[in-house]
Amino acid sequence: MPRKISIQMIADQLGLSKYAVSRALSGKSGVSQTTRERVLELARTLGYELPRQEDNTFPTAAGTASSFVLIFINQSNQGEPYYWQRVLGGLISGCNERGWHHVIVSQTFSSSPETAQSPQEAIAPHLDWSSCLGLIVLGSHPYDALQRMARTGKPLVLVDHSEPLLACDSVNHANIEAGITVTRHLLYRQCRKIVFLGDNSRSVSFAERRIGARLAVERYGSKETKLFEWELSYEEGGWQDAAAERLAHLPPEERPDAWIGANDDIALQWMRKLQQMEWSIPDQCRVAGIDNVEAAALASPRLTTVNLCKEELGTRAIESLQRRIERPGSPSEKIQLSAALIPRDSA
Structure with a gap:
């Protein structure tokens, strides 16, 4: 009997996550066109039966068609392709599935004393904050910057970072x-x-x-x-x-x-x-x-x-934000995504 080809087998051969291969095979967003073509080519070569493309969408949790998620990422991480761009891809994919827009901010926050400006004006004065669903922060940022974000009154989710002094949700790798x-x-x-x-x-x-x-x-x-x-x-x-x-x-x-x-x-x-x-x-x-x-x-x-599932880190952050929007009074959650060994030739 021929061996059944699985998504995990394709992922291991290409050095990709199972999540990325699944999205490429199903025609969903969150992966680059180059990655999608590599996945499809290998799948056809191995005889994998390609699934039909589906148009699965989630109902918008809040707001109108102009609602957006504000995503913060350090300037030094924004161009990093192997980790942060994949996390960002998961975030954007999660927003797209829910019909949410997203705005990416990569400014550097100063640690200077607070001015008379509101937190919203200090962070992004050009945005319509009434349409902002919440804030998602990628990686490490100074505590005073995170504190300023929390004071906007919008739901706040930290990704690959935890701050015990803030009562907010976080999604991290184990x-x-x-x-x-x-x-x-x-x-x-x-x-x-x-x-x-x-x-x-x-x-x-x-x-x-x-x-x-x-x-x-x-x-x-x-x-x-x-x-x-x-x-x-x-x-x-x-x-x-x-x-x-x-x-x-x-x-x-x-x-x-x-x-x-x-x-x-x-x-x-x-x-x-x-x-x-x-x-x-x-x-x-x-x-x-x-x-x-x-x-x-x-x-x-x-x-x-x-x-470590980079794209999944982003999509779980969007799920956390949606939960916070729908259940604003619920206790904050600290989510950890499990790790799995991939033994290869070097060790």
Whole structure:
């Protein structure tokens, strides 16, 4: 009997999320035309039976045809294609399904004292706030900026960030779980000297993934297991040379047998640097990342990683906003999307 081709099989071969493949196959928004064509081509090649395109829409929860969602994203993240653009794609798709418009703001908020302006005027004076359904904030922003957004009186949802001092909904990846998962995999592979490569100043996510690695070593490691944490200047760039010099000065008996990148980009850059230094992967050491970006499946060797559903993060944020609109007095929710290991050749 021939093997049944599943959406997950197509996703694994292309290095995409199951969500993205599903939307591409069904003709829905949220993926680029290039991605859609790649998915359809592979599906036809494998003999996957393409579903009929459906026009599923949700009723508009509130407002008129001009109602919009105000989306905030840091300028430094707006052009990042592998993570934030995919999250943004999920947000936009969720808005489209509900008949909502969206407005993206990437301004930098100052931490200067409040003026006599209202929060609405300080944030976006050019908008008609009576048509604003709510605010969705991607990534880290200063607390005073988030406080200003909350004072608009509009529903507020944080994405890939939490702020315990604000009573608002948030949708996050299970970053600690991701750190535990990838570290435990390396421990199962008999790795005993593991280095976590990260930059705590970059995001809360990086710090949480580092905590997960620590917890995994404490729970599942042996007396011989050691976790080393190398802090990188990831935002500034050029960190690979500094890390390579640090590695070169280690005695042979202290050299790591495994590396974890706080994200796939760090892991991929470091794997290329190790290969330039004539390290054989995975023979001499293993390398793993977190995120499951498309480049991870195309690397040589293919990068072991932890899948985090970027598009789903965006769509769940829209679902949270809709719930908040429909049930304004309900308790705030902290949603975490689970992580899943994708073992490949590098580890």
